[in-house]
Amino acid sequence: MKEEKKKIGLGELKGDGSAKESKGEKIKLDSKASSEKSGKTEEKADPEEKKEPVEKKEPVLPDPAIEKMDRQQAMEYFGLPAWASKEDLDDKFWKLGKTYTAQKNEQKLADISLAYSIASGERDRKAEEKKEETEAKHFFGKTSKQWQDFWHYEWWKFAVAIAVIIAGWAFIQYYFIAPKVDVRMASVGHFQQDVSIMEYYFKETLGCKNPEVRDADVVSGNSENEDVDQYGVEKATTMMAVHPDILVFDAPTVPVYVNSGDLYILDDVYENMKATWSKEDLDRLEPYYYSKAKFYEEYLDEMPEHYQDAMEPLEEKDYVEHVYGFIIRDKIDQAALGYKLLWKDPTIDRIIIFGVGAGSSDVEKAKERALKILEDIDVLRADYLEEHPYAESED
Numbered sequence: 001m002k003e004e005k006k007k008i009g010l011g012e013l014k015g016d017g018s019a020k021e022s023k024g025e026k027i028k029l030d031s032k033a034s035s036e037k038s039g040k041t042e043e044k045a046d047p048e049e050k051k052e053p054v055e056k057k058e059p060v061l062p063d064p065a066i067e068k069m070d071r072q073q074a075m076e077y078f079g080l081p082a083w084a085s086k087e088d089l090d091d092k093f094w095k096l097g098k099t100y101t102a103q104k105n106e107q108k109l110a111d112i113s114l115a116y117s118i119a120s121g122e123r124d125r126k127a128e129e130k131k132e133e134t135e136a137k138h139f140f141g142k143t144s145k146q147w148q149d150f151w152h153y154e155w156w157k158f159a160v161a162i163a164v165i166i167a168g169w170a171f172i173q174y175y176f177i178a179p180k181v182d183v184r185m186a187s188v189g190h191f192q193q194d195v196s197i198m199e200y201y202f203k204e205t206l207g208c209k210n211p212e213v214r215d216a217d218v219v220s221g222n223s224e225n226e227d228v229d230q231y232g233v234e235k236a237t238t239m240m241a242v243h244p245d246i247l248v249f250d251a252p253t254v255p256v257y258v259n260s261g262d263l264y265i266l267d268d269v270y271e272n273m274k275a276t277w278s279k280e281d282l283d284r285l286e287p288y289y290y291s292k293a294k295f296y297e298e299y300l301d302e303m304p305e306h307y308q309d310a311m312e313p314l315e316e317k318d319y320v321e322h323v324y325g326f327i328i329r330d331k332i333d334q335a336a337l338g339y340k341l342l343w344k345d346p347t348i349d350r351i352i353i354f355g356v357g358a359g360s361s362d363v364e365k366a367k368e369r370a371l372k373i374l375e376d377i378d379v380l381r382a383d384y385l386e387e388h389p390y391a392e393s394e395d
């Protein structure tokens with residue numbers, strides 16, 4: 001048994017080499033497989049490797065002899081006399097260009113392009129411009145002509161930039177630098193208002209830093225064709241859009257704003273005034289009572305049909321009259337507050353009505369300030385008469 005094992009062992013070592021061959025075949029197969037594998041990768045890589053770099057095509061230069069030509073010689077090159085027109089030259093150049101393009105003769109195309117620039121004077125013009133540019137003084141890297149051309153085409157960019165800067169500065173100033181508007185007073189009616197009187201009062205008496213007092217001359221129901229500010233209605237709309245704290249109207253105008261809900265109901269304020277104010281102060285003022293039903297009664301029939309159809313039907317609460325403001329009837333008191341009524345129709349009640357804006361950001365403070373103005377009418381009247389001593393004797 002041992003001998004057989006030895007024989008077998010020797011056979012493995014010395015035999016016909018079958019084991020070796022099997023290993024060799026394995027190595028060959030492995031190498032073949034690896035070569036096939038690498039071959040595949042090489043096949044994938046081949047397209048990239050086989051790509052030849054694209055040769056840059058050298059530009060075709062015109063014949064140097066043409067560069068030495070003057071204008072007359074260039075015209076002769078096209079078979080034209082020196083006095084030929086620009087249209088004749090263009091026509092000749094176009095025909096030759098069409099012919100050489102069809103022939104794909106790039107050399108001739110380069111030649112006629114240069115000859116055309118000489119014959120048309122383009123070459124000499126560019127050379128002259130280049131000479132002037134070289135000799136001219138430069139400011140910040142450009143000649144005066146270059147700056148002219150620059151501004152001609154680029155001015156709008158600077159205009160936009162300036163507009164953006166101005167708008168940005170206005171925004172910053174309004175929201176971050178300028179003091180915030182601390183009280184807004186708007187007056188709408190057919191009157192003149194000296195806004196400086198109320199501006200001074202707000203600053204000196206009420207301590208407001210940045211009051212806004214504005215007015216709009218509006219004729220409600222322009223039956224007399226009064227001459228008024230044609231932009232009055234637009235101004236009034238703009239003023240009401242920012243929700244003023246204190247509102248002032250004349251008799252024909254106030255009903256419209258009561259109906260639209262712009263005036264705050266002051267029933268409780270008037271009750272408190274009756275309990276705390278002196279009789280003399282109360283006699284100077286009258287409460288302005290109004291209701292939605294009264295507005296319908298006075299104005300609904302005069303409105304166009306489409307407005308009438310859009311009006312909401314009246315409810316029980318709409319018949320209740322409320323205090324929407326306080327009437328100032330005395331002409332001197334009106335003038336002391338800065339108002340001068342302009343109505344010519346004697347049937348119109350010559351009054352102004354002080355009220356509080358329903359859209360005010362601080363209604364309570366607005367009520368306090370409005371009442372303070374009404375309470376100080378006697379002080380304002382005294383100041384006015386001091387400057388206008390004959391006001392009381394005037395009609």
